[in-house]
Amino acid sequence: MGLERPIAGQLLITAFATRGPLSAYDEFVEIYNPTRKNLTVDGVAVEYQTASCGGWQSRLLIPPGTVLAPGQFFLAANLRGYVAPASGLIPDGELSTSGFADSAQLRLKNSTGIALDAVAFGSGHTCFAEGQPVAAQQNVGGSIARGPVSYSPGSPAIDTGNNFADFLQMGTRSPRSRSSVSEPSGD
Numbered sequence: 001m002g003l004e005r006p007i008a009g010q011l012l013i014t015a016f017a018t019r020g021p022l023s024a025y026d027e028f029v030e031i032y033n034p035t036r037k038n039l040t041v042d043g044v045a046v047e048y049q050t051a052s053c054g055g056w057q058s059r060l061l062i063p064p065g066t067v068l069a070p071g072q073f074f075l076a077a078n079l080r081g082y083v084a085p086a087s088g089l090i091p092d093g094e095l096s097t098s099g100f101a102d103s104a105q106l107r108l109k110n111s112t113g114i115a116l117d118a119v120a121f122g123s124g125h126t127c128f129a130e131g132q133p134v135a136a137q138q139n140v141g142g143s144i145a146r147g148p149v150s151y152s153p154g155s156p157a158i159d160t161g162n163n164f165a166d167f168l169q170m171g172t173r174s175p176r177s178r179s180s181v182s183e184p185s186g187d
Contacts, residue, residue, distance in 0.1 A: 003040040003067060010035050011044065011108055011116045012157055014073070015145040017173055018100040018121070018137045025081025027100050028088060028143075028175045029060075031108065033068035034157045034185050042066045043111030046076055046095065051103040051120075053127035059095045066092075071151065071184030075177035088175035102136040119144075119163050131162025135169065143173040151185035 004010075012032045020026025029046055033039050046060040060076045068074060077091035078099070084090040100106075103122025109115055120133035121144060137144055147158045147168050158166045 003038050005112075006033075006039045006041060006044065006110055006116055008114060008116050009159060010037070010039060011041065011068075011110075012146060012159060013106055013108060013117050013119050014157060015143050015170075015173075015175060016100075016106060016119070016121075017143040017175075018102050018104075019140055020081065020087055020173065021141045022083055022086055023081035025078050025099050026083075026087050027078040027095065028082060028091065028173075029076045029095065029106060030145075030175050030177075031068075031074040031076070032146075032151075032157060032176075032183075033070060033072050034151065036070045036184055038070070039068050040066070041068050041074065044116070045109045047107050047109055048100065049105040049107075049127075050101060051105070051122055051124045056107070060093050062093060068178070069182060071182035072178060073176035073180050075175050077175075088173060089177040089179060091175075092178050103133075117159070119167065121163070121167075131160070131166075132164035134163045134167040138169050139171055141172060142170045143175070144168070145170050151183040153185055156185035
């Protein structure tokens, strides 16, 4: 299989936490390759925007040479509060962040500046166009995850373009990384 750069819909935010059991900075973002292609994801940025629609802030630039195989995950975490294994698996990348608010937006942007995926959460949004936001994280020890949580060809990651329909509140957190079992689900 050759390498391809992701386009919109080929790289998804599948789970995130705005706080955790260890601290308010016990945060993570899980990224997923739902395709049946090897994607070169170097240069993809994880960006953050407040609910008041300020400028997008880069929180992670995936390093050169990073490839996600079909169904593979990439875990980015705020090492200021995220401590493996109590917080979850060892992350693949570090979020440079002063913390996530409970109402904000996250997006993935490729190296050419194209938005690949986005999720809004919480309330008070005036600038988001991907359906309704998902509710703010409700459980300190939980996370917000894209349904159906485990992926396969018969049960692919849901991306209807409406965050409220696509994401679920999870009572526990189980972030996945490149070391996790791959879960191919797409075309």
